[in-house]
Amino acid sequence: MEIKLFEQLELSTDLKKAIIDMGFEKTTPIQGMAIPHVLEGKDIIAQAPTGTGKTCAFGIPAIEKIDIASQMPQVLVLCPTRELALQISRELKKLCKYKRNINILPIYGGESIERQITALKRKPQIIVGTPGRVMDHIRRKTLKLQEIKTLVLDEADEMLNMGFREDIDIILETIPQDKQFILFSATLPKAILDIANKYQKESAVRISATPKTITVPTIEQFYLDVYEDKKTEVLSRLIDANHFKLMLIFCNTKRKVDDLYKELLLRGYRIDALHGDMKQMQRDSVMNKFRKGLVDILIATDVAARGIDVDDVEAVFNYDIPSEQEYYVHRIGRTGRANRKGVAYSLISGKEIYKLREIERYTKTKIQKISPPSMEDIKENKIKSIIDEIKVEISKENTSKYLGYVDNLINEISADKNITSYEITAAFLSKSINNLTIGSSSKVRSDELEVNRDKGMINDKRYARLFINLGSKDKLQTAQLLKLIINNTSVKQKEMGKLDMLEKFSFFEVPKYHVEDVIESLKTKKFKGRKINIEVANKKNR
Ligand code: ADP
Numbered sequence: 001m002e003i004k005l006f007e008q009l010e011l012s013t014d015l016k017k018a019i020i021d022m023g024f025e026k027t028t029p030i031q032g033m034a035i036p037h038v039l040e041g042k043d044i045i046a047q048a049p050t051g052t053g054k055t056c057a058f059g060i061p062a063i064e065k066i067d068i069a070s071q072m073p074q075v076l077v078l079c080p081t082r083e084l085a086l087q088i089s090r091e092l093k094k095l096c097k098y099k100r101n102i103n104i105l106p107i108y109g110g111e112s113i114e115r116q117i118t119a120l121k122r123k124p125q126i127i128v129g130t131p132g133r134v135m136d137h138i139r140r141k142t143l144k145l146q147e148i149k150t151l152v153l154d155e156a157d158e159m160l161n162m163g164f165r166e167d168i169d170i171i172l173e174t175i176p177q178d179k180q181f182i183l184f185s186a187t188l189p190k191a192i193l194d195i196a197n198k199y200q201k202e203s204a205v206r207i208s209a210t211p212k213t214i215t216v217p218t219i220e221q222f223y224l225d226v227y228e229d230k231k232t233e234v235l236s237r238l239i240d241a242n243h244f245k246l247m248l249i250f251c252n253t254k255r256k257v258d259d260l261y262k263e264l265l266l267r268g269y270r271i272d273a274l275h276g277d278m279k280q281m282q283r284d285s286v287m288n289k290f291r292k293g294l295v296d297i298l299i300a301t302d303v304a305a306r307g308i309d310v311d312d313v314e315a316v317f318n319y320d321i322p323s324e325q326e327y328y329v330h331r332i333g334r335t336g337r338a339n340r341k342g343v344a345y346s347l348i349s350g351k352e353i354y355k356l357r358e359i360e361r362y363t364k365t366k367i368q369k370i371s372p373p374s375m376e377d378i379k380e381n382k383i384k385s386i387i388d389e390i391k392v393e394i395s396k397e398n399t400s401k402y403l404g405y406v407d408n409l410i411n412e413i414s415a416d417k418n419i420t421s422y423e424i425t426a427a428f429l430s431k432s433i434n435n436l437t438i439g440s441s442s443k444v445r446s447d448e449l450e451v452n453r454d455k456g457m458i459n460d461k462r463y464a465r466l467f468i469n470l471g472s473k474d475k476l477q478t479a480q481l482l483k484l485i486i487n488n489t490s491v492k493q494k495e496m497g498k499l500d501m502l503e504k505f506s507f508f509e510v511p512k513y514h515v516e517d518v519i520e521s522l523k524t525k526k527f528k529g530r531k532i533n534i535e536v537a538n539k540k541n542r
């Protein structure tokens, strides 16, 4: 069997201890297959999709073989992007936790070359770099490769797609012939096999960790058939009806990423966007916020999302269906990593269903159709999370200072009605749940909404104008009407738009996502015995 216990592998205690600290017990299949061969010194050509644990597959044996006495670069890892270089370095550093004398240096374009030259003088034994920048250092003679014992090409197909073929050839020619050459690639097109044939030893071992069904079995896949202009609403409901920690949303174009980002920000989600044309520093800062849980949702295009590596992504949303089937696999592969559970939702409108069917054939999986969550589902979820929060409060055992209030409340109400704490708890629950609207669950940030409004970021398209049959003739002040709206709906004072009071009726503006709730909540109310009539203002009554 390809999966082994790390305990069974012939590794030094230092490394085993670090692996235990990282929380790994069993190898992934690719690790189980590759590590013994790499330790033996064999060349490897391995096909494996993302999330299969390739970094440790080459990292563990490569670290094991480092000669600490020598201070020349001994391992060179080439990978396509700066993010990957940083990610791989991070993972390797964790593996070296108990090997203090091993230095790892990532080098990539976009960072000052002087800084890298200084860092190279500190004699790192492991270099993780992008081909362009590695070439640069070779030309400047600031990186010496004569002692390289292990060369790794990670995501080789991606590097070729990005036009690094020539750089890779030159680097391969520069490195000593007798090195060990490890090649990892998600796909094995002819160009990759050519490189393998040209530069690998005949004894090279070919490994494939491509699962029979291409997608990872721990990912549940669903699709929803919706109108294009309802996608954002349905997406919000999916987010609110579940309890996902970190989420990724994919759009096909930058434009859509931008629009959706603003839309969701307005709805109060903690969200950020990744762009292909972002400066590296900005990308890093976004990724860091995401990793630290300071934002819950990240929106990106396929290109911009390259190199995202976060383990706890619990859900991936395809706002639209990707143009390439392979992208679908890549997208949903961002969740369910390292055998965690993951969910993927695709929003399909109109003809996109044909693309979805193609994806099903390509991945040999059935993507299950579901309906959008209802308000009831969302309420249900909200109640559950409130109850969870209450349980946490109780476990903290610091509720005592509120007990007095509860006593008073019971005494007060029991005077004319026999009320129990049981009913009071239910009343609290009912009160908290009444404040519910889509997109403003626990993640609401109306302060942000306000700030954005001040900056004029919201154009009026995001607000809806409502008609209500109450006016100055009803002996009503503007402030009273405002209070009526705010007290009976989930609209907050600072979210209110314009309010125009006329004699017999009034108009007021609220963010569009509150409209349903405002109408539902107010139409059952009465004012001075008269039934309230409320509706979206149309041209006629405007
Ligand atoms: P790939 O390069 O194939 O996309 P990575 O090397 O980035 O995959 O690994 C994906 C994630 O799985 C990483 O966060 C890594 O820490 C984790 N991982 C790697 N090996 C194991 C293992 N044996 N058990 C559990 N998690 C692992």
Ligand code: MG
Residues within 6 Å of the ligand: 054, 055, 154
């Ligand atoms: Mg990788």
